[in-house]
Amino acid sequence: MSKPGTIYLDNHATTRVDRRVIEAMLPTFEYEYANAGSVTHRLGQAAQELVEHARSEIVFTSGATESNNLALRGYSLRRGAGHLVTVQTEHLAVLAPLQKLEQVGFRVTRLPVQGPTTACPGLVDLERFREALQPDTVLASVMLANNEMGAIQPLAEICQLCRERGIAVHCDATQAVGKIPVDVEELGVDLLSFTAHKFHGPKGCGALYVRGSGRRIRLQSQIDGGGQELGRRGGTLNVSGIVGMARALELALETRAEDSARMAQLRDRLYRQLQAKLGELPLNGPRLDAPGERLANNLNCQFPGLDGHSLMVGSPQLALSSGSACTATSSEPSHVLTALGLDRDQVRSSLRFGLSRFTTVEEIDAASELLADSACRLRALGSHTAP
Ligand SMILES: Cc1ncc(COP(=O)(O)O)c(C=O)c1O
Structure with missing residues (x-):
């Protein structure tokens, strides 16, 4: 309604x-409200279990903007220098951090998309993408689905081109998760951002998928604090949001x-x-x-x-x-x-x-x-x- x-x-x-998401979240406000970091008591352990139930190779964040920042800045700054590739139709939550990286010495290529009179308007041309890759390209960031015109990029092919050259791929999958199949293995993506409020979950809760739990894809944390999330993102976990996001995802998949x-x-x-x-x-x-x-x-x-x-x-x-x-x-x-x-x-x-x-x-x-x-x-x- x-x-x-x-x-x-x-x-x-x-x-x-979704009302079913609200119902899943309610107990986390009244009964299961302990800090998931407080593993010294039973309530804290229960909160941690709720979170662990929701996670695999995931860093929980406040939303896709933070996930994108952690992926782009966290990965690039850890690498130190080099070339980055993205697409002109990305969300500002990708374009703005990349602009900041440019100001500290990274080179950024922003690829155009195919025009209205072509066979694939809105999509990246794979040949142009391949030509844009340079010997020192460290990261490509390409969204899965566009938030204005719904264009779905050929991400599996992009990941393939990057994998052959040892280039990591970040994907802002904010508009895609819950709408189309998103399988990080099939896509071959290394970092993937999403946020609960785009698929009938609560605002203020998102996640970044990091391939290999951060052993291969290393990130410099962008928010330092109590060492949560294996040191990649400080701050008390938003247990209610995480439970709501997991339920919303479950419903979307069904x-x-x-x-x-x-x-x-x-x-x-x-x-x-x-x-x-x-x-x-x-x-x-x-x-x-x-x-x-x-x-x-x-x-x-x-x-x-x-x-x-x-x-x-x-x-x-x-x-x-x-x-x-x-x-x-x-x-x-x-x-x-x-x-x-x-x-x-x-x-x-x-x-x-x-x-x-x-x-x-x-x-x-x-x-x-x-x-x-x-x-x-x-x-x-x-x-x-x-x-
Ligand atoms: C493609 C895309 N990326 C990132 C964001 C930002 O997400 P959040 O509001 O969770 O920070 C949005 C939301 O408008 C979006 O559509």
Whole structure:
């Protein structure tokens, strides 16, 4: 249930916590609340057991931003110097730490993605990726699924190219975990970030997978303190968050296949209805009928001649966005859509829709009505693209 009267289609930004997750977390506030580091007493041991139940080769963090920082800075600074490769459409939680690393002497290549008229819009060209690797490349960071246009990168192939050259690979899998299969062995990735609040878990809890429990992939800690997490991340463990994240993951794995099929149907219905009412709306990113290339819960399209922000203002019952929540207050056009090759007007006319397992067909039908009404009012006013 969204806030009464609101249709929530901003699930790339965050998701509603599943009630079953809340139920799993509740005992950790009232009864099993001890510090997981307090192994001197029974409650502490119980908390530690809860955490151990949730972990394998995992460092628990406060979310994907921290996981990305730990992976990128922690690995690169430990290596000392060299070349790093990434992609222009990464989230700022990857691009910003890489920029900081550049300021302390690392060289960073930011690869473009393929444009709208190519066969694979939004995806990295593997040949260009291979050509970008240099003898002193130490790390590549490539997201699995994009938060604006849902593009799924060919990560297994990227990892293969890197493994042959002894280059470690970090993946920001924030939008992918719980939505598509993510198997670190099949992908061959060394470091992988994710966060609970994107798959109906609580905010403020994430994780970094580190291949080989940190014996091969060594990280310099970015938060020093009591030596928790094998010295890689100081701070009292967020037991409630970790239990909630584990439960949310369990639920996502149980229903992922059927949820994806339903969300893809609803997403396609939304796009069909919008185009039936408003005419052609160019799609941003990969084709909708290529499930291996695009997330089932993502739609991102242009409303030619209209301003996305005005469209949203004109339909206040809809909760959606024109791009990443982290840059929603910035007047800069989306760097993701710009990297895709869109001009300023095309970027400005674009909206992003993010569905979840809770999205209903009634909500989709109402959303297309509301947006079409908003678009017609704007057209009638003649206030097309805002300044
Ligand atoms: C791709 C991607 N990476 C990282 C983040 C940051 O995650 P968190 O809010 O857990 O720090 C987000 C969230 O918007 C995201 O979509």
